[in-house]
Amino acid sequence: MKQTKKQTLMGNDAIAWGIVHANVDMISGYPGTPSSEILGMVQKIKHQLDLPIYAEWATNEKVGFEVAYAGAIAGKRTVATMKQVGLNVASDALMSASYIGNLGGMLLIAADDPGFHSSQTEQDSRVFAKFARIPVLDPATPQDAYDMTKYGVELSERFQVPVMLRPVMRVDHAREIIEMDAETHFIPNAGEFQRDIGRWAGVPRAGRLQQGYDVLDRIETIKAYNWEHHLQPKFDALKGGKLLILAGGTGYAFTLETLADLGIEADVVKIEMPYPLPAEEIKARFDAYEKVLVVEEPYPLIEEDLAHPKLYGKKTGTMHKIDEMKKEHILMALQKLGVYEGTNIYEVPKFDLGFDVPDRPPALCPGCPHRDIYYAIMKVFKKKKSIYPSDIGCYTLALSQGAIDSILCMGASVSMASGFSIADPSKTVVATIGDGTFFHSGIPPLLNAVYQNHRFILIILDNSTIAMTGRQGTPERFHQNIDIAKIVEGMGIKCYEHTYSHEMQENIDFMKTIKSEFEKPDHQGPLVVRVRQFCILDNERKDDWIPNLFAEVDPDKCVACDSCTTVYKCPPMAYNAEGKIEIDPFLCAGCGGCLDVVCPTDAFQLDAIKSKGGAS
Amino acid sequence: MRYQIVIAGFGGQGVVFLVKVLALCAGNRDIPFLGTENHGMSQRGGAVSCDIKVGEFTNPVIDNGQADLIIGLDPNETLRNLHLLKKDAYVVSNSDRPFPELPFHVALSDGNAKALAGEFPIQGLNAYMLGVALASVDNFPFSVEEVETALRQINAKVADQNIAIVHQAMREN
Known part of the structure; x- marks a missing residue:
């Protein structure tokens, strides 16, 4: 019997420890709430304890799954981690992997998000497990998640098929005392690829048909095991x-x-x-x-x-x-069902506060350059004559600026820009995508657009981080030779470059040049722009970008026109009791973005004392 | 013991930090607990409310009419979550204005004004409100010593500052 110890952990951290204690050699995947902390925590443990584990993000979930799956074919124990909609991307690989199976244990972690907290669908990954005919484990608590992670890896190895762990947000982001192995004695598994062409490269019809029969037999065996053991x-x-x-x-x-x-x-x-x-x-x-x-x-x-x-x-x-x-x-x-006849004890009388508590939806952070770039886009490409397809990432929050017309799934901004440009050529299509999402699944649709000569503008918002999910790195951040501009140029088109400026007029002027380039009679196909910018939460880079220009409002100039609260939408800006805009000094990030252009009556002015580092 | 606490605020205020502190307090005493947090999109400046249930529970979510205490880092976020409180619960909130008459024990403190006056950095607002709770909530489940231990475990670098802010709040409230 192994010695155990108790530790206070969040569900995703418990899963990470489960991965390490199951002697998993390789973990790959793509960040997505509520799954993101798992791989990051494995990286931390690996560095702390100096373990020979491969723990790296992939460019998307399909790639991550395939990296992990090949490892398991070659005898390693592996994990692929993603959120539920990420599994849609990896599903092509999963469906075949179920037929082919694996030698080392492979756990597929697909984190679900009932309640749409951070996801565009409420889909149930257990249904995907059934669709692929692989077993799925459903933890109730972080303790379960730790135990089932270890168990799932063993189960996968026993039945030679990937096993899914399906934690929901209330497990991933729940916290409790976990009873776990007291010591970490990591035992790596040998990786040695054994050639077995009939299995690893089974082709239709005969090869896959036989594997299909095997899948059916295997699922019956696991069913019996589920009855007997669970x-x-x-x-x-x-x-x-x-x-x-x-x-x-x-x-x-x-x-x-x-x-x-x-x-x-x-x-x-x-x-x-x-x-x-x-x-x-x-x-x-x-x-x-x-x-x-x-x-x-x-x-x-x-x-x-x-x-x-x-x-x-x-x-x-x-x-x-x-x-x-x-x-x-x-x-x-x-x-x-007639089992309970009492009252609804979870029903409470509604409090009459005498006023409605104003909504507080998520917003782009104060100082976020996305806000300024979207503002410039809308200033130059007028709403009535434009269509703004966008994508999945922090910048989705520019919805509140009215700067986004469509959101579908990762990478769809580019392909939908194609579709809109064909369907409604009277409008200028201006699509936006982040660098992480571009690498994830924006490249094939751009290739398609060049190939098919689709006329739209694509603006790649390059902040070198996957910001929304906790600032995981993007490929070009850690491998400087990867260059978005060269990828675009490799498709045979120019990549226009702009660097975010805290002076709004510069961003607007750049968008104007893009507009005139796009409107030149000889321009064909997509026009691609890469805007170099930063994430305000990125402590390694933000100080190079933030000018520490804090704003205040001249109340005599503010005419309460709503421009800043509707089109610019920076969280520190709100009306005070006198009906004038006031800037919350605790929220203002000192980006200076509002000091020019944003206010039609020029009411935003420099708070000189605060900008020099003094108290306001 | 069964004690349910809601922590409310908006993204960036350090709501999750307080959940971690209280979780460590319970864990250190080996009392079972369950907490739940907001991450990702729900964290971006939007309304955030996290739950922590100390004692024998099986799920981390606090249902309507069940919480013993709410610690609010923003007045609107406190008021938004009152439906989670049971009768005679405690309300501890950062607020620049009085609350309407409520059937709870209410302790308000204007943390923003104090931060603005330079009494503590705004990043310490969460620690300040934790101190207000320690001072004003008769049945608060943890002692100031337990809170101090947790603050040291969670981030040793800023622990001294946070502990000083907790004590400042306890003196002032």
């Missing part, structure tokens, strides 16, 4: 009665607390591996109950696999169908 011992310990609750992941965590709050007793089975489920064995146990409730999120995966007249869940309208799990949803389900 479910049967739990069912055997139950009493039977009015209600059985089958709860997966956080659903289990929320169910236990709801039952305790309401003083209700019911048999609860935690579904640790929601796919593949031994449905017949489970359903045979329904005889001992009047009703069975499934509590899972976000999709009805367990419920669909166990279809039965006694079964209740999302499909019967008993549980919520969208948005995050809450105890209140479970309480209401228990009311609907």
